[in-house]
Structures are given as C-alpha cells and as structure tokens.
Amino acid sequence: DAGITQSPRHxxxxxxxxxxxxxHQTENHRYMYWYRQDPGHxxxxxxxxxxxxxxxxxxxxxxxxxxRSKTEDFLLTLESATSSQTSVYFCAxxxxxxxxxxxxxxxxxxxxxxx
Amino acid sequence: xxxxxxxSEVTAVEGAIVQINCTYxxxxxxxxxxxxxxxxxxxxxxxxxxxxGLEETGRxxxxxxxxxxxxxLLLQELQMKDSASYFCAVRDYNQGGKxxxxxxxxxxxxx
Numbered sequence: 001d002a003g004i005t006q007s008p009r010h011x012x013x014x015x016x017x018x019x020x021x022x023x024h025q026t027e028n029h030r031y032m033y034w035y036r037q038d039p040g041h042x043x044x045x046x047x048x049x050x051x052x053x054x055x056x057x058x059x060x061x062x063x064x065x066x067x068r069s070k071t072e073d074f075l076l077t078l079e080s081a082t083s084s085q086t087s088v089y090f091c092a093x094x095x096x097x098x099x100x101x102x103x104x105x106x107x108x109x110x111x112x113x114x115x
Numbered sequence: 116x117x118x119x120x121x122x123s124e125v126t127a128v129e130g131a132i133v134q135i136n137c138t139y140x141x142x143x144x145x146x147x148x149x150x151x152x153x154x155x156x157x158x159x160x161x162x163x164x165x166x167x168g169l170e171e172t173g174r175x176x177x178x179x180x181x182x183x184x185x186x187x188l189l190l191q192e193l194q195m196k197d198s199a200s201y202f203c204a205v206r207d208y209n210q211g212g213k214x215x216x217x218x219x220x221x222x223x224x225x226x
Contacts, residue, residue, distance in 0.1 A: 033213070042202060042218040043158065058213070090157065096212075103148055103160030104214060 003027055006091050006107035013114055019078040021110050023091030025071075031094040032074040033104065034058075034066065036087040043090065049074055081114045088112070117141040119217035121203055126223045127193055135188045135201050135220045143209030147179050147186045150202045152219070158202065161188070190222075198224045 003026030013019050023032060034046040035058075045058030047066040055066050063085060065077045078085055088111050092104040119139045127133040137147065146165040150158040162170055164179035164186060176189040190197055200221050204214040 035216075040218065043204075043216040045213060045215070048213060059215075103150070103163060104158075105160070106157040108157050109155075 004091065004093055004105055004107045006089075006110050008110060009108065010111045011113070013081050013112070015082060015114055016080050019081050019112065021076045021089055021091075021112070023074045023076070023107060025074075025093045027093060027095075027105075028071060029093040029095050030071075031096070032068065033092040033094070034064075034074070034076045035090045035092065036060065036085075037090060037109075038087050046076065046089075078112075081112075083114050086112060086114045117205060117207055117215045119203055119205060119215065121201075121217045121220045123218070124221045124223070126225065128225050129193055129195060131193050132189065132191050133193060133222065135190075135203075135222070137186050137188075137203035137217060139184050139186075139203070139205050139217075141205050141207045141209075141215070143207045144181065144184070145206040145208045145212060147177070148204045148206070148214065149175075149177050149188045150204060150216075152200045152202065154199070161201075193224050195224050195226070198222060 005024050007022045033048040035043040037043050044060045046064050049055045049068040067075045088109050090109045091107040094104050121137045148163045149161040152158040162177040169178045174191045179186040200219040202216050202219045204216045206212050
C-alpha cells in the first residue's frame, strides 16, 4: 500500500477554535487532495495541491485553508471551526493530475467533531 | 459544472451479479473511475475507463460509453465482503484533472 497517513484520526474541538489536520505521504507524489465526506454528499473536494507551494480551491473551500511547504506534507486548516465542518476528512495522493489510470490513494481519514 | 448520478442503494444476494450505473455531465470529460469504500474506511480505487468499452479486473468489470455519458460497474459472483459503498468519479480536464465524485451507491449483499 502507498504510504499516506493522516493525523489526528479523531478530534473533538469547540466552535471558533482553529484546527489543523495533517496529511503525510512517503510516495513522493506530486498531487495531494483534501476531501470531506458527509452523508448524502459523497466526497467533496476542499483544496488540492499540484506541487510545493502550489495549491488551488475545490468546490467547498470556504472556511478552509491549506499549505504545502514540503512534497510530503499537506496541511488543512480550519481557521475558526463551525459545526457545519463536522465531517470525515480524507486526504488523497496521485502520481499524475490527468494522464493516469492509477487512481487516487486515500488516507484513513480524520473524523472531526465541532461542538 | 459537473454532476454525476448513481442509485443510492442496491441489494443483491450472494453469488449473483449486480450492475451499478452512473450517468455524468461534465464539460471536459477525461475518464470515469470507480472506488469502493467499506463502512468507515478509506475509499479504494477499483477501475478507470478513459475509452469506450469494458475493462475487466477479476470479478469486477467497468464499462464506459462516452457518447451516452454513461458507465457502469459490474460485480460478479457477489460475496458478503462486497457489501460497501461504490462511487463513480469523473476526471475533468477543465478542472485540472481533479476527480469529482458521485454520491455513492450502497450495496448490500444478502446471504
């Protein structure tokens, strides 16, 4: 299996506090993604990165920011957590942005609860 | 924008064959993928179709018709362990090749 780990696995935080989720990969893949998964919505893209310091917004980026200072790490920050951000967050990596049939490899997810 | 439609639930019996359909709408279609997710787990990649036709990988096959904006995942010789959610996802070159996922089909395999 590809080396991708997310931390923490579970977190409970209070409304209004900042939260940072970490995704770490050992595969040296160029592309990294953050998705959230909620019942009835499938997987929705929050932000993605196509290289160190190169990031862009996905379909549900409001309230989130990301940073990628090293190839192996992609951080997702909730600047001021809200209850609507209670979700399961998945990180994914990909060897290529478009021309690939290898698919994405997902981390095990972070279950975030905002109270 | 993009949209994908797939049934929310499918039930089948062990040993049977089941087909999960996916229709999509996107401006820059590049390929259709399928992912499996067991309850609480990470989605795992099953298959990818960029061209029309059938791709077979063991008990699983995936089909694509670009002219119909339609694809399906075919699971044969169903086993209890196939009970999971299945997601179709499109790659859109107008969106930098990012994967856009459908809402998922929950497959229940009964004895």
